[in-house]
Amino acid sequence: MKKLLLIVNPRAGKNKSREPLYDAIARLSEGGYLVHVAETKASGDATRYAREMGPCFDTVACYGGDGTLNETISGLMQLTKKPLLGYLPAGSTNDFAATLRIPALPYMAADIITQGTPMALDVGRHNDRYFSYVASFGAFTKASYSAPQEVKNALGHFAYILEGIKSLDSLRRYRCKVTTDEEVIEGDFIFGSVCNSTSLGGLVKLDPNRVRMDDGLFELVLLRMPRTALDLTSLLLSLKQMQYDNPGIFFRHASRVTVETEDDIPWSLDGEYAPSAPVVNIENFHGAIDLLVKAPKK
Numbered sequence: 349m350k351k352l353l354l355i356v357n358p359r360a361g362k363n364k365s366r367e368p369l370y371d372a373i374a375r376l377s378e379g380g381y382l383v384h385v386a387e388t389k390a391s392g393d394a395t396r397y398a399r400e401m402g403p404c405f406d407t408v409a410c411y412g413g414d415g416t417l418n419e420t421i422s423g424l425m426q427l428t429k430k431p432l433l434g435y436l437p438a439g440s441t442n443d444f445a446a447t448l449r450i451p452a453l454p455y456m457a458a459d460i461i462t463q464g465t466p467m468a469l470d471v472g473r474h475n476d477r478y479f480s481y482v483a484s485f486g487a488f489t490k491a492s493y494s495a496p497q498e499v500k501n502a503l504g505h506f507a508y509i510l511e512g513i514k515s516l517d518s519l520r521r522y523r524c525k526v527t528t529d530e531e532v533i534e535g536d537f538i539f540g541s542v543c544n545s546t547s548l549g550g551l552v553k554l555d556p557n558r559v560r561m562d563d564g565l566f567e568l569v570l571l572r573m574p575r576t577a578l579d580l581t582s583l584l585l586s587l588k589q590m591q592y593d594n595p596g597i598f599f600r601h602a603s604r605v606t607v608e609t610e611d612d613i614p615w616s617l618d619g620e621y622a623p624s625a626p627v628v629n630i631e632n633f634h635g636a637i638d639l640l641v642k643a644p645k646k
Contacts (some may be wrong), residue, residue: 350383352434352454352461353405355394357412360438365607372436372454372640379462381407388416398423402431407640409434410459414444414480418618421471422478424637433469433639434461444481444618446559447545448641465643468562468635470544475628479617481561483630484541484549486522486613487571519580521573522607528568528602535574542566542605542630558601564634568605570598605630 352375356369370492376383384405386397394410398420402408408431410420417435424430437445443448451457474483523534544566546556559567571587574580574596586594607613607628615622 349382350380350402350406352376352383352407352409353395353397353401353431354383354385354436355408355410356385356387357394357410357416357438358387360412368438368454369436372411372458375455376409376462378566379458381462387400388412388419392419394419395423399426402427403429405431405434407434407461409436411438413438414618415547417444417621418478418480418620421480421637425471425478425633430637432466433637435639436461439481443545446480447556447559448639450641460606460642461640463643464640466638467641469637469639470522470561470564470566471633471636472542472544472566473631473633474542474615474617474622475625477617477622481545481618482541482543483622483628484539484543484614485607485615486537486539487519490509519573522609522611522613524607524611524613526568526570527606527608528600529604531600533570533598535570537570538573539569539571540607541569542602543569544632555592560637564632565601565603566630566632566641568598568600568602570596572596603632603634 373383373385386401388394394416398408400424408420408424410416415584421433424433434537435445435450436457437450437452437562438454445452450460472479472483519538521538523536524540525532525534543554544559544561546554546559554567571583574583579596581592583596586592586597592599607630609626613624615624615628
């Protein structure tokens with residue numbers, strides 16, 4: 349029988365009932381796994397569990413939101429031989445799961461772990477920290493880590509939308525020099541993201557035809573500081589409609605991105621706070637982890 353480590357965040361998501369978790373564990377057991385549950389009690393626990401216990405298991409899965417997944421991946425990235433990764437989304441937004449079409453119902457996601465196929469997933473590193481799908485700064489970004497957990501649990505996407513709208517009332521420009529694989533861009537930006545997802549905090553959507561999570565490339569999005577309210581409206585409308593030819597939008601694919609600035613720019617890594625740094629080096633680790641996803645139809 350295969351062995352599975354299930355890392356559980358009991359605080360994640362709107363539903364505090366244990367029934368969805370028990371249903372998922374039952375499906376995993378029926379699918380041939382001997383399941384060992386490790387429940388997190390503090391920040392960093394998921395990383396420690398994955399790093400210290402992961403080598404003893406065939407598969408490491410996590411039950412929680414994007415932050416729990418981030419911690420689990422961060423732990424696995426420290427292993428020489430990495431077990432398979434499974435994900436049971438139970439957070440308030442679940443951008444990563446939405447991109448990969450992993451069901452929000454845990455028992456259905458458990459079926460993917462037992463019946464799915466491995467996909468070589470790209471993993472990002474922001475200086476010395478890993479991220480699974482996005483590193484971002486500026487407008488919308490603060491909402492991902494400033495909204496209280498109880499608000500996220502109660503309102504889900506709406507909490508992010510409320511916080512994001514409030515940030516537009518006091519747009520701040522960030523002077524940056526951004527270097528990609530092949531070019532350099534300098535300017536004043538209100539938002540920047542290096543991502544591997546089609547959904548960022550439930551607010552920013554990227555064209556799914558342009559995003560692949562296993563191609564060794566990130567999607568870099570920079571929004572220039574608008575000069576007028578009309579420019580801002582046009583910028584946001586173009587972003588919503590996924591039209592990247594707007595002069596205020598810089599969109600590229602890149603495997604490496606360096607952001608240099610003298611400004612104080614806090615970052616968000618998968619919705620978790622990261623402090624400002626004068627130089628941020630972001631690198632794509634191509635196919636670093638094998639994630640279990642829905643098997644393709646024959």
